[in-house]
Amino acid sequence: MRVLIVGGGIAGLTLAAKLRQQGRAPVVIEKAAEYRDVGYGIGLYPLGSCVLHGLGVYGRLLECGLEVKRYEIADHSGEVLQSLDMSDLTNEIGPMWMLSRSALIDILREACGDLPIRMGTTASRIQQKGETVGVRFNDGTEEEFDLVVSCDGIHSLTRQEVFGPGEKFDSGWTCWTWWGGGELFDPELVREYWGRGWFFGGYPVPDRRMYCAGLPTTTVGDRHAAEDVVRDALATHLSELTGNDAAVAEALAGAPELFAWPMYDVRMEHWIEGRVVLCGDSGMAFLPTAGVGASNAMRSAAALADELSRADAQLVPLALELYEKRCYKLVKANQQDSRTAGRMMFLNSPALGWGRDQLLKHMSASSFIGNIIKSMKEPF
Ligand SMILES: Cc1cc2nc3c(=O)[nH]c(=O)nc-3n(C[C@H](O)[C@H](O)[C@H](O)COP(=O)(O)OP(=O)(O)OC[C@H]3O[C@@H](n4cnc5c(N)ncnc54)[C@H](O)[C@@H]3O)c2cc1C
Incomplete structure (x- = not known):
């Protein structure tokens, strides 16, 4: 079976490693010229x-x-309105991990062993031809495949070319992230500050911490606002907090450069078009509010590989149908939970913010991620 995986990120490398275990040799193409230590922190359920x-x-x-x-x-x-011992939630299912994206990519590349990854490569044309898919690459060469898996992330061009744009849920907020020292907070603690018209969070990985601060995008004009405009806006909006919390003040003041991250997701109603299938963020991208995008990308890729393990080239359409039936509902439910969490976190109105804070004092944070934990006990 000739399989093309477009995108060597979290879903693509997971799928490639699983297919390699089956003795298959998928072709993996990755747009980036090389893997570099750039990126952010990832929470893995x-x-x-x-x-x-x-x-x-x-x-x-x-x-x-x-x-x-x-x-x-x-x-x-x-x-602090809520303080949750994670083991109360994760005892039965296993711990929650934080690591840098580049560390996770390295682990997955290791799992791919000697499988080559064609770096600096994109698909410039994808065309269904009956039982096969013809692909033209950016170097002008063409090949045919029995299956093309789109793992090229939230901005997927494969999705846009073959499926269309999908439904976008835009919270209207932008977050800015940066890496800082790990010493300002307890290293095993994830702490978020749900402000009224702003957000701040600190997420530990070994030896450092990813910080993330958010505002309604209109506060700074648009998400391409100049960095000094963003810094001024954050300083103004977070002034009460920074006056009370020296660790937050220090983290903000020490931000070396800010990476803008618009808070929207994308939902596709279907993942299959002929012999092209979506996997990971390209099929269902997430707001980061519940931290489950990468986890769903990995689990979906593993499920797709599992269905393909019982198929040959002729049975690819059936394997794809089973994959979608197996994963779609659960992934969509996790995405919905992330949207609900986003509506709670990203609140503009002081009155609504006050109401939410009263609620937070009395209801357990576990109720926000309870559905996600529950979904881990469902067959996937
Ligand atoms: C700042 C930030 C923090 C996050 N934190 C978390 C978190 O805590 N927990 C969590 O679960 N998720 C988190 N996420 C989301 C998580 O990173 C994604 O859900 C996950 O990476 C999805 O995996 P993917 O393989 O679908 O896409 P990606 O990992 O984005 O991989 C897509 C790959 O495709 C490549 N590519 C793109 N276009 C093409 C093309 N045309 N041709 C070939 N290759 C292409 C890209 O270079 C990339 O390598 C975060 C995301 C961001 C931006």
Whole structure:
């Protein structure tokens, strides 16, 4: 079976590693010229990290990751409203890990062994031809495949070319992220501050911490606003918090450069078009509010590989149908939960923010991620 995987990110490398285990040799193309240590921190629920067991590289996660022990939500003034012992939630399903994206990519590349990845390569044309798919690459060469898997992420060109744009849910907010030192907070703590018209969070990985600060995008004009405009806006909006919490003030002041991250997701109603299939963010991208995008990408890729393990070239359409039936509902439910969490986090109105804070004092944070935890006990 000739399989093309477009995108060597989290879903693409997971799928490639699983297919290699089956003795198959998919072609993997990756737009970037090389893998570099750029990116951000990733929270991995057991929903996704469990796939590393099957790939024989879970031990590498223990070396490169950090187990999150506590999750806290504080209000605009820094008062902690919720403090959740993660083991209360994850005891039965396995721990929640934080690691840098580049560390996770390295682990997955290791699982791919000697499978070549064609770097600096994109598909400039994808055309269904009956039982095969013809692909023209950016170097002008052409090849035919029995299956093309689009793993090229939230901005997927494959999706746009073959399926159309999909439904976009835009929260109207932008977050800016940066790396800072790990010493300002307890290293095993994820702490978020749900402000009124702003957001701030700190996410640990070994030896450093990813910080993330958000505002309604109109506060700074648009998401391409100049960095000094963003810094001024953050300083103004977070002034009450930074006055009360020296760690946040120091983290903000020490931000070396800000990476703008628009808070929207994309939903596709279907993942299959002939012999082209969507996997990971290209089929269902996530707001980061529940931290499950990467986990779903890995789990979906593993499920797709599993269905393909029982198929030959002729049976690809059936394997794809089974994959979609198996994963779609659960992935969409996780995405919906992320949207709901986003509506709670990204609140503009002081009155609504006050109401939400009262609610947070009395209801457990586990109710926000309870559905996601529950989904880990469902067959996937
Ligand atoms: C700042 C930030 C923080 C995040 N935090 C979390 C978190 O805590 N927990 C979590 O679960 N998720 C998190 N996510 C989301 C998570 O990163 C994604 O859900 C996950 O990476 C999806 O995997 P993917 O393989 O579908 O896409 P990606 O990992 O984005 O991979 C897509 C790959 O395709 C390549 N590509 C793109 N276009 C082409 C093309 N035309 N041809 C060939 N290759 C192409 C890209 O270079 C990339 O390597 C975060 C995302 C961001 C931006």
